[in-house]
Amino acid sequence: MLIIHSLFQFAYMQPLCHEAESSALLSFKESFIIKKSASLDPSAYPKFESWNERGDCCSWDGIQCDEETGYVISLDLSSSLLKGSINSNNTLFHLSHLQSLSLADNDFSYSQIPERISQLSKLVHLNLSASKFSGEIPFEISHLSKLLSLDLSLNLDSPTYRKLLELKIPVLRSLLSNSSSLAQLDLSYVTINSVVPSTLANLSSLTAIDLTDCGLQGEIQSQTYNTLIPLKSLRLGGTRFFGKLPISISNLKDLNELRVSGCNFSGLIPSSLGNLTQLMFLDLANNSFSGQVPSSLQNLAKLKHLLLADNNFSNLTLSWIGKLAKLNLLDLTRTNLREQIPISFTNLTHLSTLAMAYNQLTGPIPAWLMNLTQLTDLYLSHNNLRGTIELVTFFKLRSLAVLRLS
Numbered sequence: 001m002l003i004i005h006s007l008f009q010f011a012y013m014q015p016l017c018h019e020a021e022s023s024a025l026l027s028f029k030e031s032f033i034i035k036k037s038a039s040l041d042p043s044a045y046p047k048f049e050s051w052n053e054r055g056d057c058c059s060w061d062g063i064q065c066d067e068e069t070g071y072v073i074s075l076d077l078s079s080s081l082l083k084g085s086i087n088s089n090n091t092l093f094h095l096s097h098l099q100s101l102s103l104a105d106n107d108f109s110y111s112q113i114p115e116r117i118s119q120l121s122k123l124v125h126l127n128l129s130a131s132k133f134s135g136e137i138p139f140e141i142s143h144l145s146k147l148l149s150l151d152l153s154l155n156l157d158s159p160t161y162r163k164l165l166e167l168k169i170p171v172l173r174s175l176l177s178n179s180s181s182l183a184q185l186d187l188s189y190v191t192i193n194s195v196v197p198s199t200l201a202n203l204s205s206l207t208a209i210d211l212t213d214c215g216l217q218g219e220i221q222s223q224t225y226n227t228l229i230p231l232k233s234l235r236l237g238g239t240r241f242f243g244k245l246p247i248s249i250s251n252l253k254d255l256n257e258l259r260v261s262g263c264n265f266s267g268l269i270p271s272s273l274g275n276l277t278q279l280m281f282l283d284l285a286n287n288s289f290s291g292q293v294p295s296s297l298q299n300l301a302k303l304k305h306l307l308l309a310d311n312n313f314s315n316l317t318l319s320w321i322g323k324l325a326k327l328n329l330l331d332l333t334r335t336n337l338r339e340q341i342p343i344s345f346t347n348l349t350h351l352s353t354l355a356m357a358y359n360q361l362t363g364p365i366p367a368w369l370m371n372l373t374q375l376t377d378l379y380l381s382h383n384n385l386r387g388t389i390e391l392v393t394f395f396k397l398r399s400l401a402v403l404r405l406s
Helices: 002-013 019-029 115-119 139-143 169-178 198-202 247-251 271-275 295-299 319-323 343-347 367-371 391-396
Strands: 032-034 063-065 072-076 082-084 100-102 125-127 149-151 184-186 208-210 233-235 240-244 257-259 264-267 281-283 288-291 305-307 329-331 353-355 377-379 402-404
Touching: 115 139, 139 169, 169 198, 247 271, 271 295, 295 319, 319 343, 343 367, 367 391
Parallel strands: 072 100, 100 125, 125 149, 149 184, 184 208, 208 233, 233 257, 240 264, 257 281, 264 288, 281 305, 305 329, 329 353, 353 377, 377 402
Antiparallel strands: 032 082, 063 072
């Protein structure tokens, strides 16, 4: 009896959603229609369906309230099949206690991010990715000084995949200056077209940054890597950075992902990369690296993906790769390989993709390849391989889906 009484007392003490916020949310709901094509996630569904005037908004799908005050602190409408736009008069901006807002994977009909976003001054998480926002990102977004994570990525037109959002350099500088606590920043596929601002070094709390295909250019100063020590994920693919990959990148001891494909990096790959022993994903493809790939990379025992394709290496000796026993993807396409397929690769028993096409590999296709039973994709075409091998031999690779030999 005492337990039942306590439960009723506890339920009674839980604050209900504030009427003004409930009204604001219902008005916000009326801004949109539900359209299946508005979200790409196959598991998307309309979270609005649970929203009605009779219920407590704290129990609505996508809503989280503060347990003590009852104010709405989190609104997650990601992948909710929303089609419509958000203008400056939208009642969304009445939710002044919001700390987390995700509108990712919806269709906001090429509308601009409203300047009034700055009124949500308590935001610590903001995700507007893949939602067809367009135009210039407003300066006011840089006033959100409490942000820990910001994701404006993948706002692309369909079917052209044209980038829709543009971030002017004064806004970027202000954002980087005001957001000293920012831990995660994703500006991939946002048009920036500028040199790297020095204020990037201010973000000493960053653990993940994604600048893929954003148009940033120039050299990243080596001292920048001295301040970004907590970084775990660094994605710069498709940017226009140039120069050498500095030795100081080895200061990022916690890095588990480094992706710099399609940049303009040149010179030697620094042997200090071998000190980044937490790396699981290393993508150096499509650059102008030259010389040898340092054998110090054999120290990266946790590595699962290694992509070195399309560089200007010479006299490669890659037998050390066989020590990377956890690899499941190895891409050595167009790397000027001139040797036989190293027998040490027999140790790569977790390999699902092996790409060594467009080289000058010699000798026969080794029979031990058939022991790599996890292979799904094997690319050995356009080499100087010789000898005869029966096609039935490859039947041992029961998972093989793609085979390129010619």
